[in-house]
Amino acid sequence: MEHLAYRINRRLAAAIAFAAVVAMATTGAATASASTGATQVPPLSRSTAWSPTAIDARIQWQVEMILSQQRASGAILHGSGGVNVYFGNSAALGLVAEGSSRSLAAAERWHDWVMERLNRAPDAQGASFTSYDYAIRSGEEVATQGYDSVDSYAATTLSVAAALWRSGDPHVRADVASRAADYRGIAALLVSPVPTGVRKTSGLTQATVRYTIGYTMDNAEVYEGLADGAALFTGLGLETDAARLRAAAGASRAAILGTLWNPAAQTWNVYDRSAANLGGAFYPAGMAQYFPLIHGVVDAHDPRVIASWAHLTARWPGWTRSLLNRGEAATPMAYAAVALGHADGARAMLDDIVARYAPAWRYPTGCDATQCQWWTPSQAGWTIRTLLLLRRQTEPVVQ
Incomplete structure (x- = not known):
């Protein structure tokens, strides 16, 4: 169990990082909107966007999105x-x-x-x-x-x-x-x-x-x-x-x-x-390839998982940019990628999602791109779980 001081400091740092990420996204969006009329955010700097505190900030972004869609x-x-x-x-x-x-x-x-x-x-x-x-x-x-x-x-x-x-x-x-x-x-x-x-x-x-x-x-x-x-x-x-x-x-x-x-x-x-x-649309055939993994039927070392992932990503090489020919981002695929050791691909997908949807995380419509129609609490929930999986790979072990 982490020490209380560490947990408090991490939450404080996350709040500061959250404000910084929002400010970065808002500035980028304002610049892009002036010329295109669309909400666009440039990719966040890799040097600062994936520290443990920045991951916590991203998590808070998604928590706020879900809570904004909860009725009384x-x-x-x-x-x-x-x-x-x-x-x-x-x-x-x-x-x-x-x-x-x-x-x-x-x-x-x-x-x-x-x-x-x-x-x-x-x-x-x-x-x-x-x-x-x-x-x-x-x-x-x-x-x-x-x-x-x-x-x-x-x-x-x-x-x-x-x-x-x-x-x-x-x-x-x-x-x-x-x-x-x-x-x-x-x-x-x-x-x-x-x-x-x-x-x-x-x-x-x-x-x-x-x-x-x-x-x-x-x-x-x-x-x-x-x-x-x-x-x-x-x-x-x-x-x-x-x-x-x-x-x-x-x-x-x-x-x-x-x-x-x-x-x-x-x-x-x-x-x-x-x-x-797999030669057809991403859903349902493509999505079916990682559900047995993310729901625990098989683990990341199972040869069936490795083989099906190879076929899936060969068919959809643009998956890290959410180019999956479907109406919304496939965030559970990012979770699967982290579980399989492809954290860089997952981070790239999540960066692309930020570029498409932040800072407003509009609901139900989010951006002009044909692959990007809305951001939903369901997607936010999977994003939180993916970010937590990424954070566990980066945060220090506390005795």
Whole structure:
């Protein structure tokens, strides 16, 4: 554990660095805006932009962005102008990882919002313990009666609950502990077969009760969510539940490795009936290549990860400049890059993102470039986690 004085000094230095980074970005933007009308920021100096205190400043930038999109109810908005539980969970995981009392409180408020709106009774597709998307109509949050998926929403909700528990905050832990029955219901979605759940006979999960495809990205998140849920139940003293989720996580991992890895192509399939076509658009085939890594199905030394990353970056050599032919930056790819030892590439991508979006981090539209449409709390959450991973590689070890 770091000494208190070191932690205080680091936070003070981060605040100073944050102000300096904002000033640099604002000056650059004002100069560019005068001639182009667009918000543009020149790349930050490599000599000053990646010190531990500068990384902390970048983290604070993203924390502020997420908090600016949190409603009084606790809901976190997304680029659509509505509320999406999956993307809000990504933002909350970044806040919990950052760890300040303000971030933790915001993440807890978000999680409370999600749990208070849980569909405990059967939803429109007949499943229980699901979460709907919400639209903002006349200032009110209105359930759309639908969702993009069941498995990813449920899995990431368990991951947020586990992250809040790991924070160690007594108030937060009491809040989480009071919801154990709901977590059991959410987990049941991921371990039970249709129609009460989304588990397939293959061991994969399908996206919804009615949509039978098992996606690589979703299933990687499910593996992590089940593993996180098992750890949470252990912390709550519910070892029978924990053992059930550990077994389910193991089954998910086995199914992912046995069904979704394509040994001939040396890439991850997009889903259980389709090989990846990296020659097409970046999403979903490209993104699927690093989800098993960032969600813990395999580690950075696994030859499958190394091979699929090589194919991915050969197809998209401009990835460090966010040139991925999609509507928003792929910040989880930067996280994967750091995990794989390609920190320089990750830093280059994050510098490019700053150049595109800072200082306003506009929402929902961010810049004129065709590859850059909006910056979202979900992207900010992944950026925080990536920056924390980078910081751990640079900050001194404190005895």
